[in-house]
Amino acid sequence: MNLWYTEKHSPNVRFSLKVEEHLFTGKSDFQKIDILQTSEFGRVLTLDGLVMLTEKDEFIYHEMITHVALATNPSIKKVLVIGAGDGGTIRELTAYATIEQIDMVEIDEMVVDVCREYLPQTASKLADPRVNLYFEDGLKFVRRIENEYDLIIVDSTDPFGPGEGLFTKEFYGNCYKALTDDGILVNQHESPFYAEDALGMRKAHQKIVGFFPVCKVYQFHMPTYPSGHWLFGFASKKFDPTQDLDAASWNELNLKTKYYNTDIHVGSFALPNYVKEQLKDVE
Amino acid sequence: MKGEYMTHHLQQRAPIMEALNQYKSMRVVPFDVPGHKRGRGNPELATFLGEQCLTMDVNSMKPLDNLCHPVSIIKEAEELAAQAFNAKHAFFMVNGTTSAVQAMIMTACKAGDKIIMPRNVHRSAINALILSGAVPVYVNPGVHSELGIPLGMSVKDVEQAILENTDAKAILINNPTYYGICSNLQALTDLAHRYNMLVLVDEAHGTHFYFGDNLPASAMSVGADMASVSMHKSGGSLTQSSFLLINNEVSEGYTRQIINLTQTTSGSYLLLSSLDISRRSLALNGKEIFRKVAEMAQYTRNEINKIGGYYAYSKELLNGDTIFDFDVTKLSVDTREVGLAGIEVYDILRDEYDIQIEFGDIGNILAYISVGDRHLDLERLVAALAEIKRRYSKDKSRIYIHEYISPQVAYTPQEAFYAPKQKLPISESAGYVSSEFVMCYPPGIPILAPGERITKEILDFIDYSKVKGCFLTGTEDSNIEHINVLKELME
Numbered sequence: 001m002n003l004w005y006t007e008k009h010s011p012n013v014r015f016s017l018k019v020e021e022h023l024f025t026g027k028s029d030f031q032k033i034d035i036l037q038t039s040e041f042g043r044v045l046t047l048d049g050l051v052m053l054t055e056k057d058e059f060i061y062h063e064m065i066t067h068v069a070l071a072t073n074p075s076i077k078k079v080l081v082i083g084a085g086d087g088g089t090i091r092e093l094t095a096y097a098t099i100e101q102i103d104m105v106e107i108d109e110m111v112v113d114v115c116r117e118y119l120p121q122t123a124s125k126l127a128d129p130r131v132n133l134y135f136e137d138g139l140k141f142v143r144r145i146e147n148e149y150d151l152i153i154v155d156s157t158d159p160f161g162p163g164e165g166l167f168t169k170e171f172y173g174n175c176y177k178a179l180t181d182d183g184i185l186v187n188q189h190e191s192p193f194y195a196e197d198a199l200g201m202r203k204a205h206q207k208i209v210g211f212f213p214v215c216k217v218y219q220f221h222m223p224t225y226p227s228g229h230w231l232f233g234f235a236s237k238k239f240d241p242t243q244d245l246d247a248a249s250w251n252e253l254n255l256k257t258k259y260y261n262t263d264i265h266v267g268s269f270a271l272p273n274y275v276k277e278q279l280k281d282v283e
Numbered sequence: 284m285k286g287e288y289m290t291h292h293l294q295q296r297a298p299i300m301e302a303l304n305q306y307k308s309m310r311v312v313p314f315d316v317p318g319h320k321r322g323r324g325n326p327e328l329a330t331f332l333g334e335q336c337l338t339m340d341v342n343s344m345k346p347l348d349n350l351c352h353p354v355s356i357i358k359e360a361e362e363l364a365a366q367a368f369n370a371k372h373a374f375f376m377v378n379g380t381t382s383a384v385q386a387m388i389m390t391a392c393k394a395g396d397k398i399i400m401p402r403n404v405h406r407s408a409i410n411a412l413i414l415s416g417a418v419p420v421y422v423n424p425g426v427h428s429e430l431g432i433p434l435g436m437s438v439k440d441v442e443q444a445i446l447e448n449t450d451a452k453a454i455l456i457n458n459p460t461y462y463g464i465c466s467n468l469q470a471l472t473d474l475a476h477r478y479n480m481l482v483l484v485d486e487a488h489g490t491h492f493y494f495g496d497n498l499p500a501s502a503m504s505v506g507a508d509m510a511s512v513s514m515h516k517s518g519g520s521l522t523q524s525s526f527l528l529i530n531n532e533v534s535e536g537y538t539r540q541i542i543n544l545t546q547t548t549s550g551s552y553l554l555l556s557s558l559d560i561s562r563r564s565l566a567l568n569g570k571e572i573f574r575k576v577a578e579m580a581q582y583t584r585n586e587i588n589k590i591g592g593y594y595a596y597s598k599e600l601l602n603g604d605t606i607f608d609f610d611v612t613k614l615s616v617d618t619r620e621v622g623l624a625g626i627e628v629y630d631i632l633r634d635e636y637d638i639q640i641e642f643g644d645i646g647n648i649l650a651y652i653s654v655g656d657r658h659l660d661l662e663r664l665v666a667a668l669a670e671i672k673r674r675y676s677k678d679k680s681r682i683y684i685h686e687y688i689s690p691q692v693a694y695t696p697q698e699a700f701y702a703p704k705q706k707l708p709i710s711e712s713a714g715y716v717s718s719e720f721v722m723c724y725p726p727g728i729p730i731l732a733p734g735e736r737i738t739k740e741i742l743d744f745i746d747y748s749k750v751k752g753c754f755l756t757g758t759e760d761s762n763i764e765h766i767n768v769l770k771e772l773m774e
Contacts, residue, residue, distance in 0.1 A: 139662045140586075143669050165659045169636050170666040177673060 085111030193227035350550030383511035435466030463613030494569025622677030699734035720757030
């Protein structure tokens with residue numbers, strides 16, 4: 001038995017994982033959902049055949065999508081998370097006792113059900129009493145809200161398929177409206193490396209820049225994502241992620257992290273020239 | 284039950300598609316046109332459009348019949364279409380619904396014959412008058428006092444027009460208008476028939492009336508004589524393909540002769556097969572398809588109305604006469620309360636949000652909803668409209684709705700079009716008779732038609748439309764700065 005999972009990272013590049021067992025396959029109203037048991041990366045969640053997370057490297061993604069904003073503004077109380085059906089982002093957020101409410105809006109209930117069953121590593125905190133789950137379109141949810149959240153995290157899939165509405169100008173504009181005056185928006189910002197991902201990155205940046213006075217991009221290293229070089233966007237109405245970083249307060253919290261620390265926080269905003277240039281082109 | 288089963292069974296066939304598949308499988312060596320020879324002679328085109336597409340782009344021949352004189356598979360396909368639409372006969376049209384509208388008018392009217400029609404007809408109808416020399420008798424459709432949209436024809440107004448013109452040969456009715464508004468089609472048909480006039484129906488926006496539940500009455504269902512049905516709009520076929528339906532005493536042979544006056548002799552099999560396949564799909568699944576479309580339109584309407592400012596209207600407008608019925612699959616939205624012209628919202632949606640809608644006029648936008656829409660796209664439209672209101676809304680007094688301008692018809696469209704004429708700056712043309720059209724496109728309803736006197740009111744409206752960003756067309760001068768007027772009136 002020699003079973004391999006292969007994903008196209010670009011039209012000409014493939015990435016393969018040795019599979020031990022295909023644990024789950026199913027089709028929701030929105031996408032195909034699979035769970036694979038792999039030899040190197042543990043359990044893997046794929047949506048429409050693309051790796052969303054693996055047990056081995058998900059900590060990098062989930063720590064970086066949450067702690068940067070929380071270390072910048074420790075008084076965040078109310079958080080909206082869009083997407084994030086695997087629960088990893090929620091797990092990181094629930095570590096903060098100061099957060100009072102976490103609303104999570106995931107379009108596909110089946111993703112959550114499957115993750116609860118097969119990926120307790122990420123889904124374990126979905127039952128936290130501060131967490132409210134809404135299964136609906138993120139764009140629709142945020143459109144009805146004004147001046148309500150201190151932080152919105154867009155933990156989305158790619159700018160095609162069920163998540164495409166989360167890469168639009170109307171979405172970012174509605175997020176701006178839904179945030180308080182202290183509001184921060186962190187979004188999955190694609191990658192600068194392969195052409196198709198880079199186009200998604202530039203378009204997202206271009207659309208966000210129009211709304212927020214502070215618009216930064218930070219990077220992290222994600223072994224199972226195309227090229228391994230991935231980005232998050234940090235946009236806010238007030239806070240600058242490096243100047244306003246409150247490193248001492250965050251370190252006092254004594255949270256246990258495997259990737260994030262306050263040095264990485266600052267360093268992650270230092271971008272390679274080719275990334276800077278691409279972002280500058282659309283500003 | 285048995286009859287219904289038989290009909291259903293027959294409607295599963297698609298004779299043109301079947302014949303094309305059969306022809307392809309025979310691997311016939313082509314020493315006929317088209318010269319791209321199944322795409323081999325034009326690899327770039329084959330790559331762009333797809334090999335299968337070019338394989339099906341073939342010429343009329345014995346096994347594939349001939350559109351100008353159908354005797355086999357096209358005839359069968361036309362009979363199936365007639366059955367699906369409950370018509371006496373259905374003609375496959377490949378020159379657009381424009382050609383179907385023209386064929387209706389030219390079948391019903393010879394030069395000098397009168398035809399009663401609302402002034403808010405599509406340009407294709409007035410073009411038919413230029414071609415045929417028929418004389419229009421316009422019925423004022425009126426404009427909705429708040430929304431500024433042209434309405435249907437009132438039965439009373441039509442009756443008056445009929446009594447004043449008992450020699451008219453036909454009446455032309457829009458079913459529905461671009462905005463989804465229907466006249467009382469049954470009453471108008473019965474009325475016209477009492478005076479031995481043919482009832483011609485422009486159903487460019489009404490294909491779905493034949494298949495969906497709880498939709499306005501279709502032309503054939505009320506016993507109208509001819510109807511032009513844009514299959515490529517709500518019917519799902521390729522752009523430019525259409526059906527012309529006939530009923531009652533209208534002669535199939537004579538109508539075919541009229542069609543052949545202007546229709547191509549090289550009818551595209553891409554268009555023909557798309558009509559055939561779409562007819563089958565509508566006959567088998569139309570009810571379900573349009574239930575979904577109506578549901579999506581209603582959902583979007585509700586969500587847009589919740590934003591505030593916008594008014595996505597529907598059946599609450601019904602008044603028993605000029606708005607006798609409303610097509611609930613249409614998503615027409617009044618934008619004036621947001622302080623933006625429809626055409627401005629239309630432009631912002633495209634330029635800022637990558638959303639293309641069907642059209643915008645001064646007070647309204649129309650988003651076309653079809654079975655091809657996804658819920659996430661509807662959410663994008665609603666969210667973008669909410670954002671546009673938040674970011675761009677202005678004082679509503681800047682949007683000014685014009686009253687219906689009753690045309691002063693001085694000459695028939697044909698006389699005016701071919702008369703000796705002279706070019707004038709449009710701003711100096713008031714008082715003269717226009718020899719050409721001026722219209723916003725879309726929707727393509729003329730502001731001025733050939734033979735109509737130009738007034739200051741009309742010029743003001745043209746200016747206003749230009750300023751708001753409407754795309755104006757119709758005149759020889761593509762910049763719409765000059766207009767051709769009739770010479771004899773220039774002293």
